[in-house]
Amino acid sequence: MTNKTARTWGSTLDSVVVYAQGAVCRRLVRGNMPPDARLRVTGLPRSLDPATLRARVLNAPGVRVTEARVEVEAEPLGAGTPDALRRQVVRLREECAAAQGRRERQLGLIEEVRALHPVPPERRRGDPHRRTPVDAWLELAEFVDARLTRLHARLVELEEAQRLAEHELSVAADRLARASTDAPSAHVQTTVSAVLTLDGTAEEEEPQLELELEYAVPGAVWVPAYRLTHRQGDGAGRLLLRASVAQRTGEDWTGVRIALATADLRRRTDLPKLRSLRIGRRQPAPAPSGWREPPAGLADLFTGYEAAGPRPAPAVGPTAGARPADGVGSAPGPVPPPPPPVPVPVSAPPQGYGAPPAALPVPGGADGAVLQGFGAAAPAPAPPARSRAAGRPSGGGGFAAPAPAPMASAPMSPAAPGGAPPPPPPAPPSGPPRPSGAELDYAALVLCGPDEQGGRRGRLFPDSPFDPVAAEHRRRAEVVSALPLPGHAVRPRESAGSFDHRFDAAARADIPSDGTWHTVTVGEIPVGLRTEYLCVPSVEQTAYATLVLSNATDQALLAGPVEVTVDGEFLLTAALPTLAPGGVRRVGLGPAEGIGVTRRTNLHESTAGLRGNTTVLDHRVHVELANRLAGPVTVEVHERVPVTTEPDVRIEERADWRAPEEGAGPEHHAPGTRIWRVELPAGATTALDGGYEIRIPAGKGLVGGNRRS
Structure with missing residues (x-):
């Protein structure tokens, strides 16, 4: 039973999980149980990775999928195809x-x-001057x-x-x-299908099976975006999580459930296998490797083929419409057979199913010195030229095991110091051969014919030709990773840190495969919100309005742009930093003209001590705040006190400010930061006085230095 006779089923794209780069698509297939247990599912994109195809039966426990394979078919389009x-x-x-x-x-x-x-005519010698016809010129x-x-x-x-x-x-x-890349090209319609083989019996005779297909595709990216709605005086706000998604996977996502993940799709997640070490004679039985010895008598299979002689070469006649050089249109004479090919020894044929283990090169030896892997016998020398008269090769061949032969002697390498011989080659690995995954894919193995050269005749080898069309589709899909990001947007892999998060959209969405940004609403996240005003009068005598966000959920908020709306009016678009679960961060809203800030300083220098050997620098700070807004406000004033590492230099503070608690506030503070928190009613003013003294011994003073700033 070939794949051409498999029953064809349609599929529906149900959900997509978009990762930092790439996506995992999930399709649903419904239909009756086929009598031959083989079916073909159509509708897959051209850019999918065949190695990621997974299939399982959802509603029939007694039925399972034993094989899933990707097939590509192409056919020319008709003249009436819309383009x-x-x-x-x-x-x-x-x-x-x-x-x-x-x-x-x-x-x-x-x-x-x-x-x-x-152009006037040339004047000859002796001719009189001519009058210029001005009218003709004009x-x-x-x-x-x-x-x-x-x-x-x-x-x-x-x-x-x-x-x-x-x-x-x-x-x-x-x-x-x-435009969407889901449409076919100008001349060729490509159909990508998944050929499935089912096994088992169901309770009913012809049950309605429901299958799930899952595969990964490149060419999909996303970045988070937010919309914050806040009303003045409220202690909470509405934070709407949105995402900008761009995809060029080759299929339109229409009416699908969208999930967004920050993980790297190409990162391996399989756990390493830790094998135990046993001491003693009793050891666990080795796992079967899937490799079998070549069948005996394989060389006799091609005896009749060799006895028949070389295949006759096709007659090469003149091209249609062309005439011979002598003008006679008769058929050409017999073409002499080509000379027999010179046998070229193959040093390391590819490993195939049932093929002898591959030869491993000897480090430090000559090119001809090889080491037989997998604990098998040493390779035989290159076979001599076949004798056409005898009808059989002069040496053994086929699947027959090579006779033990001495290894080719490698020339001595340059003598080491003292004339020491080169180190011996490493011992070959013991145990049976371990073929690769491609060689264990028995359904994809191809039997080589009698015309194959070397040791490939009559043996199975993996047939996995390179698909340039699929590679070109994947290359075009990866273009979306270079799209310019929206303003204040950050890649999710950069803002997520060492943790991975997933966000599921509340409703289905449509995202065409056009490689441009599309906005998808994910859901609403409750956040704690309060308005505070921040000012650093030593740097700038201006108060700035800020929103302090607190994340009380168990889901992190990634960095991205946030559109702030206050009392139903759009205010600005700011950059929201990454907000971990339970974290508190501050978002700036710009200067607040309704808060007046004034700062004055005073410095008094004196000496102290028994002999006046201590310099005292007395700094006084006076800050005035005025609330000209219609409601009460909370103002946080930041000042900074010098920090010293010298034990002889003392700094004494005289103010009611406090030092910030590290890790408790929404931002990181520099050393020596001091904070005033003031509650100002509407129309009220207040004054803040603070200061500090710097006591410097005479031996620690700077001559001519500026120690007052």
Whole structure:
């Protein structure tokens, strides 16, 4: 039973999980149980990774999927296939080229007319001077001016027509570039299918099976975005989580459930296998490797083929429509057979199913010195040329095990110091051969025919040709990873840190495969919110309005742009930092003109001590705040006290400010920061006084230094 006879089922894209780069798609398939337990599921994208295809049965416990394989079919499209955008671009490109040609021809005519000027005849020796016909000169000048006026007017029309054609071409080309890649190409319709093989029996005779197909595709990225709604005086706000998603996977996501994850799809998540070490004779039985010894007598299988002699070469006649050199149209004479091919020894044939273990190169030896892997016998020397008369190769071949032969002696390497011989080659690994995963895929193995050279005849080898079309689709899909990010946007892999998060959208969404950003609403997140005003009068005597966000949920908020709306009016778009569960961060809203800030300082220098050997720098700080807003506000004033590492230099503070608690506030504070928190009613003013003394011993003072700043 071939795959061509499998029953064809349609599939529906149900959900997509978009990772930091790439996505995992999930399709649902429904239908009756096929009698031959084989079915073909269509609708898969061209850019999918065949190694990630997974399939399982959802509603029939007794039925399972034993094999899932990807197949690609292509067929030419009919003449009536809609391809309006591509045809429009081709038509506009031709119109643009024609408009440019007309403009260039008009420029040529202008240059020709501009070159018209009167040329007097050459005056011969002895001829008298002639009178210049001024009227003819003036008529020619008038003709040239009138002609150039008409030509330039026509040139302006042609340039305007060319500009319009180029504009239409650019618009159409942009629409074609932004169009969905789900549509087929201009001439070929490609169908990607998953061929499934079922096994088992169900309770009913023909049950309605429901299958799930899962596969990974490249070319999908996302970044978070937010919308914050707040009303003044409320202690909470509404934070709407949205996401900007762009995908160019080759299929449109229509009506699918979207989930967003910060994990790296290409990162391996399988756990390492830790094998125990046993001491003693009793050891666990080794796992079967899937490799079997070559069957005996394989060389005799091709005896009749070798006895028949070389295959006759096809007769090469003249090309249709061409005549021989002698003019006679008779058929050419017999073509002499080509010379027998010279056998080329194959040093390391690819490992195949049932093939002998591959030879491993000997480090430090000659090119001809090889080491037989997997604990098998040493390889035989290159087989001699076949004898066509005998009908069999002079040496053994096929699947017969090679006879033990001495290894080719490698030439001595340059003598080491003291004339020591080179180190011996490492011992071959023991145990049976361990073929790769491609060699264990028995359904994909191909039996090599008798025309194969070397040791491939009659043996199974994996047939996995490189698909350049699929590679080109994946390369085009990866273009979305270079899209410019929206303002204040941060890649989720950068803002998530060492943790991975997943966000499930509340409703289904549509995202076409056009490689542009589309906004998807994920859900609403409750956050704690309060308005505070922050000022650092030592740097700038201006108060800034801020929103202090607290995340009381168990889900992190990634960094991204947030649109702030206060009392139903849009205020600004700010950058929201990463907010971990239980974290508190501050979002700036800009300067607040209703809060007045004034700062004055005073410095008094004196000496103290028994002999006046201690310099005392007394700093006084006076800050005045005025609330000109309609409601009460909370103002946080930041000052900074010098920090010293010298034990002899003392700093004594005289103020009611406090030091910030590390890790408790919404931001990180510099050393020596001091904070005042003031509650100001509407229309109230207050004054804050603080200061500190710096006591410097005479031995620690700086001569001519600026120790007052």
